[in-house]
Amino acid sequence: MTIPVHEELSFRKGKRKYLFCADSNGAESLYDLVRLAMEENAPFDFLVIENESDSFLDLWFSQQKMGTYLYMAGNWEWVNRLKSLAVEAGFSEYEMQMKALGNRSKKVICSKCHGVNDVADESHISCMHCGIKLEVSSHYSRRLDAYLGYTSIL
Amino acid sequence: MHRHSTLEVRVRNIIEETSTIKRFTLQAADCSMLPSFSGGSHITTFLPQPSGNLERHYSIFNTTSERGLFEIAVRLAEDSSGGSRYWHQHVQVGDCLSVSYPKNYFPLSFQAKHHVFYAAGIGITPFLSMMAELVDKNGSFELHYAAKSKEQCAFYDYLRQEFPDQSHFYFSNGEGANRLLPAHLLNHRIGTHVYFCGPENMIQDFKAAAQSFGYPSFHIHLERFAPLAKKEQHAFQVHLKKSGGQLEVPANVSLLDVLLQKGIKVPYSCRVGGCGTCEIKVDEGQIVHFDSFLSEEQHSSQQIMLCCVSRGRGRLVLDI
Numbered sequence A: 001m002t003i004p005v006h007e008e009l010s011f012r013k014g015k016r017k018y019l020f021c022a023d024s025n026g027a028e029s030l031y032d033l034v035r036l037a038m039e040e041n042a043p044f045d046f047l048v049i050e051n052e053s054d055s056f057l058d059l060w061f062s063q064q065k066m067g068t069y070l071y072m073a074g075n076w077e078w079v080n081r082l083k084s085l086a087v088e089a090g091f092s093e094y095e096m097q098m099k100a101l102g103n104r105s106k107k108v109i110c111s112k113c114h115g116v117n118d119v120a121d122e123s124h125i126s127c128m129h130c131g132i133k134l135e136v137s138s139h140y141s142r143r144l145d146a147y148l149g150y151t152s153i154l
Numbered sequence B: 001m002h003r004h005s006t007l008e009v010r011v012r013n014i015i016e017e018t019s020t021i022k023r024f025t026l027q028a029a030d031c032s033m034l035p036s037f038s039g040g041s042h043i044t045t046f047l048p049q050p051s052g053n054l055e056r057h058y059s060i061f062n063t064t065s066e067r068g069l070f071e072i073a074v075r076l077a078e079d080s081s082g083g084s085r086y087w088h089q090h091v092q093v094g095d096c097l098s099v100s101y102p103k104n105y106f107p108l109s110f111q112a113k114h115h116v117f118y119a120a121g122i123g124i125t126p127f128l129s130m131m132a133e134l135v136d137k138n139g140s141f142e143l144h145y146a147a148k149s150k151e152q153c154a155f156y157d158y159l160r161q162e163f164p165d166q167s168h169f170y171f172s173n174g175e176g177a178n179r180l181l182p183a184h185l186l187n188h189r190i191g192t193h194v195y196f197c198g199p200e201n202m203i204q205d206f207k208a209a210a211q212s213f214g215y216p217s218f219h220i221h222l223e224r225f226a227p228l229a230k231k232e233q234h235a236f237q238v239h240l241k242k243s244g245g246q247l248e249v250p251a252n253v254s255l256l257d258v259l260l261q262k263g264i265k266v267p268y269s270c271r272v273g274g275c276g277t278c279e280i281k282v283d284e285g286q287i288v289h290f291d292s293f294l295s296e297e298q299h300s301s302q303q304i305m306l307c308c309v310s311r312g313r314g315r316l317v318l319d320i
Helices: A027-039 A054-062 A076-089 B083-089 B121-137 B156-162 B182-187 B200-212 B255-261 B296-301
Strands: A017-022 A044-048 A068-075 A096-101 A106-110 A116-119 A124-126 A133-141 A146-151 B006-016 B021-028 B042-047 B054-059 B070-075 B096-100 B114-120 B141-147 B167-171 B192-197 B220-222 B236-240 B246-249 B279-288 B304-306 B311-318
Touching: A017 A027, A027 A044, A027 A068, A054 A076, A068 A076, A076 A096, A106 A133, B021 B083, B042 B070, B042 B083, B054 B070, B054 B083, B054 B121, B070 B083, B070 B121, B114 B121, B114 B200, B121 B141, B121 B156, B121 B192, B141 B156, B156 B167, B182 B200, B192 B200, B200 B220, B246 B255
Parallel strands: A017 A044, A017 A068, A068 A096, A106 A146, B114 B141, B114 B192, B141 B167, B192 B220, B236 B311
Antiparallel strands: A106 A116, A124 A133, A133 A146, B006 B021, B006 B096, B021 B070, B042 B054, B042 B096, B236 B246, B279 B304, B279 B311
């Protein structure tokens, strides 16, 4: 299962516990949410993760109880690693949000030839496989971990 | 190949599970194998009555060693509207009757790391087939099952024998009463999906507790075999935008039944607001939702309704 990465994080009220995970760059993105969790008097863990092993993180995630909500903020590679570990431990897309920092290429599927294109921030591209002009949409496929490129009708 | 819409079955065996619950084993009337089914499936049985067929839904399972059979368990309801009384007082071994093909509105989640079943009374029945499926798949699960006493606990010996490590019993009568409480929901690890089946107040209590503990709705599954009790039963009017008709829905009749009586072919199936088959679009008016299928967002949008259970306040304009 793949889960889209959020542009902005929003606070989910009413959870029994919150987990805040960040790399050294992402920690600041979570401060407002931590404040809201404190106002709710909800228990939380805040962990800055740099070199912790997969086995440590898997154990930590797996020991959480239902009703726990997970926030993650860090660079793309870090977020993808943490997301995979959290899903493997049992977190569903309804129990987590993540924010990735910095630029990252995303996959765009051509609606004509179904070829995969790597795209940075462009809103329009030419498909590298069939050459047709594509508009990068917000239509995200969890199965493909990619966005749909609409053909531009001129 | 022509396929009949119903199956003809013969009652092969009847077992008294408790003083109020009977188990019926059904085989195909032509001795062929009945269709296979997934965990949580049910059939609709068509019981002959002078006023027409009475449709009742029952979870199916198969605790026998023989494939191709359906089993159902029926509790004699004190306020039976005909279905359970018919099964208990009229159905004999050898009788033939019609049933639907298996349908499943209560399937196992394929994303769950662990499944926890909460049953009370006759609510155990869907979990019998779900647990059998999980054993086949080597899935992780546990059962918490409440009954008044060991004697009133259907399938007690079977559960102890087949699922000894996963079954937990709670008997509310007698000395050392041990009640099944929603606080159990606090113990489950991340990745758990919970399933509730039993009396309405039990389902409501456990669902509300799970939500208050922070469970996402995606992880909560429940099955009702009767519509949610309605606090308000007012008559209302509907205007049919496309056909231009105007209909009155009396207080004690569902919108679905009114539409069907007028010859409007609305697809439907469960009639208890659980499957979503009878969803219709609403252009105007205030909907009072009684279903357990649509999301909170869909309820608050006031644009769609399940016409088998939900109602209107005043006048609704339907997009049909």
